[in-house]
Amino acid sequence: MVQPGSIVGGLLGFLGKLGASVYFLGEILRQSGIGIARPRLVVEQIHNAGVLSLVIIMTSGLFVGMVLGLQGVDALSRLRQEDILGASVALVLLKELGPVVTALLFAGRAGTALASEIGLMRATDQLSAMEVMAIDPVRRIVAPRFLGGAISLPLLTGVFNVVGILGAWFIGVYVLGVDNGAFWSQMQEYVDPEDIWEGIFKSAAFGVAASLIAVFEGYNAVPTAEGVGLATTRTVVTTSIVILMLDYVITAALL
Amino acid sequence: MDNLIEIKNLHFKRADRPIFAGLDLDIPRGKVTAIMGPSGTGKTTLLRMITGQLRAGQGSVRIADGDGMTDIGTLDRDAIYRLRRRMGMLFQNSALLTDLDVFENVAFPLREITDLPDRLIRPIVLMKLEAVGLRGAAGLMPSELSGGMGRRVAMARALVMDPELLLYDEPFSGLDPISLGVILRLIRETNDVLGLTSIVVSHDVEEIARLADYCYVIAEGRAIAHGPPAELARSESDLVRQFMAGAADGPVPFHYPAGDFARDLAGD
Numbered sequence: 045m046v047q048p049g050s051i052v053g054g055l056l057g058f059l060g061k062l063g064a065s066v067y068f069l070g071e072i073l074r075q076s077g078i079g080i081a082r083p084r085l086v087v088e089q090i091h092n093a094g095v096l097s098l099v100i101i102m103t104s105g106l107f108v109g110m111v112l113g114l115q116g117v118d119a120l121s122r123l124r125q126e127d128i129l130g131a132s133v134a135l136v137l138l139k140e141l142g143p144v145v146t147a148l149l150f151a152g153r154a155g156t157a158l159a160s161e162i163g164l165m166r167a168t169d170q171l172s173a174m175e176v177m178a179i180d181p182v183r184r185i186v187a188p189r190f191l192g193g194a195i196s197l198p199l200l201t202g203v204f205n206v207v208g209i210l211g212a213w214f215i216g217v218y219v220l221g222v223d224n225g226a227f228w229s230q231m232q233e234y235v236d237p238e239d240i241w242e243g244i245f246k247s248a249a250f251g252v253a254a255s256l257i258a259v260f261e262g263y264n265a266v267p268t269a270e271g272v273g274l275a276t277t278r279t280v281v282t283t284s285i286v287i288l289m290l291d292y293v294i295t296a297a298l299l
Numbered sequence: 300m301d302n303l304i305e306i307k308n309l310h311f312k313r314a315d316r317p318i319f320a321g322l323d324l325d326i327p328r329g330k331v332t333a334i335m336g337p338s339g340t341g342k343t344t345l346l347r348m349i350t351g352q353l354r355a356g357q358g359s360v361r362i363a364d365g366d367g368m369t370d371i372g373t374l375d376r377d378a379i380y381r382l383r384r385r386m387g388m389l390f391q392n393s394a395l396l397t398d399l400d401v402f403e404n405v406a407f408p409l410r411e412i413t414d415l416p417d418r419l420i421r422p423i424v425l426m427k428l429e430a431v432g433l434r435g436a437a438g439l440m441p442s443e444l445s446g447g448m449g450r451r452v453a454m455a456r457a458l459v460m461d462p463e464l465l466l467y468d469e470p471f472s473g474l475d476p477i478s479l480g481v482i483l484r485l486i487r488e489t490n491d492v493l494g495l496t497s498i499v500v501s502h503d504v505e506e507i508a509r510l511a512d513y514c515y516v517i518a519e520g521r522a523i524a525h526g527p528p529a530e531l532a533r534s535e536s537d538l539v540r541q542f543m544a545g546a547a548d549g550p551v552p553f554h555y556p557a558g559d560f561a562r563d564l565a566g567d
């Protein structure tokens with residue numbers, strides 16, 4: 045049986061961590077000037093977090109889109125509404141699946157890499173060594189990685205959406221015979237700019253959350269091999285939960 | 300005497316366990332001072348207080364600054380970062396940046412802190428690497444270095460900003476006799492040639508006896524003895540004798556503080 049005490053304890057632990065990460069975010073933002081002073085450091089991290097995630101994002105986007113094409117035609121044909129396939133797939137991807145699935149994949153691919161890299165630097169005293177060299181590790185190591193991640197996720201989400209729509213188009217139009225003109229024109233008709241903004245807003249929020257959790261867990265890892273492993277695992281678990289919770293909160297607030 | 304660092308009545312706790320309880324210790328300028336003590340007495344902790352990474356609970360860690368002494372514990376973040384430019388530190392494991400090669404590791408502080416152009420950074424780095432005998436290893440990655448080589452690279456890196464104080468945390472552990480001789484000579488020579496002040500943390504009594512000008516033994520939260528190594532070797536104190544002779548148990552307990560063993564085994 046679950047003890048009420050342990051729930052309270054868990055909640056307090058969660059709140060404590062939330063407070064600590066918000067504080068850490070403040071510290072990172074204060075040191076973010078490095079993104080302007082030395083943009084190359086951030087570009088390098090966009091490459092690490094973004095470009096190296098492209099393959100997994102595009103592959104996943106393609107298959108998610110193709111499934112949406114299959115299921116969409118199956119469901120819509122019962123209503124004789126195959127023509128709105130393009131519109132429904134685009135709405136589902138732009139508003140929900142794109143931001144959420146991309147963020148979850150990002151946590152697994154880029155978040156874990158960030159957390160273990162920074163955690164390992166902690167465990168091998170590299171961060172301490174920088175401090176003693178009068179180089180602030182939050183500025184030199186953490187801030188560029190946070191910024192790179194936070195910038196990458198919305199871009200990756202865009203790629204995911206485009207590939208997903210193309211996947212649905214391929215199955216719907218090319219394989220299952222939905223009318224090509226209707227596919228695109230209905231999409232233009234029913235997708236409003238607000239829908240696109242909602243998706244962009246979500247993916248920006250997810251980018252901040254996922255990157256913050258990864259660098260926070262890495263930076264505060266217990267300085268042992270086990271501690272780094274744990275930080276990596278926690279990054280995926282915490283990010284997944286936080287993304288899904290945030291998604292609900294943002295959706296409820298915007299609708 | 301002319302001291303670079305003066306530590307007075309230092310108190311510090313970790314998780315309610317006192318690490319320092321009234322530690323007094325002075326680091327004379329221009330000398331190699333050894334800090335010895337059994338494992339876990341807080342030698343690394345002490346270095347971290349000198350670099351301002353940890354703050355004293357009570358008492359003061361002061362460093363000579365211009366004409367006076369500045370209490371490191373009262374400095375704000377920017378002042379601590381300025382202070383650290385006067386220091387170099389060698390970590391217990393060399394703490395090289397694993398994604399940069401040897402050359403870039405040594406160049407790192409120059410690139411991060413100064414605006415020097417490449418054509419000036421290159422000769423400075425090569426000079427420091429030459430001084431530790433590893434100019435030929437400039438292109439290797441840290442994972443390709445032996446422990447002793449890594450430590451020498453870390454030493455070149457610690458020297459690259461021309462600090463006035465060098466802190467060494469266990470520079471001898473795990474070295475073969477030849478590497479050990481090399482490191483000993485390097486510490487001595489850099490101290491004397493460059494006119495630095497060096498603090499060497501170690502529990503290797505023999506090496507310290509060959510190297511240090513002055514020596515502190517810390518145990519149980521305070522400095523239990525100090526003096527030139529030769530003098531310490533003749534000390535009357537049981538504690539110091541135990542340590543210098545390397546006996547496992549004596550006044551310095553072998554055991555980390557614990558409850559009664561029999562009761563622990565019985566499970567209560």
Ligand SMILES: Nc1ncnc2c1ncn2[C@@H]1O[C@H](COP(=O)(O)OP(=O)(O)OP(=O)(O)O)[C@@H](O)[C@H]1O
Pocket residue numbers: 313314318336337338339340341342343344345502
């Ligand atoms: N982060 C920490 N949290 C709690 N206790 C710690 C922490 N780091 C060190 N300690 C404790 O502080 C004491 C002093 O540690 P320190 O690393 O300074 O010892 P040391 O003298 O350098 O030992 P060694 O010779 O083995 O390197 C140890 O007993 C250790 O248990």
Ligand SMILES: [Mg+2]
Pocket residue numbers: 342343344391468
């Ligand atoms: Mg130590």
